[in-house]
Amino acid sequence: MPAPLLSLTWTDHVTGRQGFLVVDRLVRGVCSGGLRMRPGCTLDEVTGLARGMTMKEALHYDPSARYVPLGGAKGGIDCDPRSPEAYGVLVRYLRAMRPYVEHYWTTGEDLGLNQDLVDKAAREAGLVSTIQAVHPLLEDETEARARLADAFAVRVDGLGLDELVGGCGVAEAVLAALDRAGHAHAGARVAVQGLGTMGGATARFLARAGLTVVAVADVRGTIANPAGLDVEALLAARDAHGGVDRAALRPGDRELPGEAWLSTEAEILVPAAVSYAIDEVNQQRITARWIAEAANMPVLPEAENLLAARGVTVLPDVVVNSGTNAWWWWTLFGDIGADPDEAFAHIRRSMRALVERTLGRAAADGTTPRAAAHALVADRLPEIADRFGWYATPRKDAP
Secondary structure, three states, X not given: OOOOOEXXXXXXXXXXXXXXXXXXXXXXXXXXXXXXXXXXXXXXXHHHHHHHHHHHHHHOXXXXXXXXXXXXXXXXXXXXXXXXXXXXXXXXXXXXXXXXXXXXXXXXXXXXXXXXXXXXXXXXXXXXXXXXXXXXXXXXXXXXXXXXXXXXXXEEOOEEHHHHHHHHHHHHHHHHHHHHHOOOOOOOEEEEEOOOHHHHHHHHHHHHOXXXXXXXXXXXXXXXXXXXXXXXXXXXXXOOOOOEOXXXXXXOOEEEOXXXXXXXXXXXXXXXXXXXXXXXXXXXXXXXOEEEOOOOOOEOHHHHHHHHHOOOEEEOHXXXXXXXXXXXXXXXXXXXXXXXXXXXXXXXXXXXXXXXXXXXXXXXXXXXXXXXHHHHHHHHHHHHHXXXXXXXXXXXXXX
């Protein structure tokens, strides 16, 4: 794969903290990818995530849709989001990146940040919106922005629609894999690492589909119950960072060490928290049949090779967790409205079709699902480039 189009490192003049922006590719002059904040974030990490965003965009390319995939990008800040200095660092980072956000890079929440906080910091940094770079590509900017704002205002059973769409996509990917293997939904056991936005929504949708969530892990450890956890009670007991108040646990719920979720007796593992969670050492503890990557890059390549050799299927992040990004653009460009039923139905159809294509290609080529997804991207990127150019085509506001 070619080197990224743009790669830069920023150093905060107040704290010395570093931040990164990587633009992997532009389509119609614009790229898309979230902004994360975590201690230890590196340029290499952000580079890999930006390449992943290029792939997610390409995998959802539909020539008949209003939404046209953008290029891939990612931002990252090496700072603990719980630190008192974190918000100031975020504001100064966005202020420094303002020219890119205004013209090229559309961004939003990622690991360690939520959209409300990103929007607040963006306003303080002088930005109209974190997705304003895409506005010139819209047929009716005012209508599109109103539609997206309406969608973000929708709540479903106590949670925002924007908090649920990603988990809906992850859950549908899992269900599609089960269906392809002829495995019943009812009683299939799931362990989830991380009960934040993605992990929490995934747990809710899987539980409502009849699966049994037997373990969840947060920053304080693993909560397990082989008979099944009360997912809704745990969701209601979360703090802003996905930590669960142990006072909400029932008598049959057990508190276990942090990595206990890996060795839980379950058919499906859903790493939905940090990157690089599964390595070539701890993968030995896994007995699950499927791993659905709700987080970005949670399984290291060496671990994935070892897992594949013993029959464990890794459903890759570029497929599994692509629903959130796609939902933003489906809504903004007008493929769907600000309606939860319409959104969930569209996500389910699209994710199921994508998983079917990916697993079908893997079976046909005798490769892993990740290799199959890469092959699908390799087929689509030239088609996108031929239609829209390698970098940009003239915008509506161009002379």
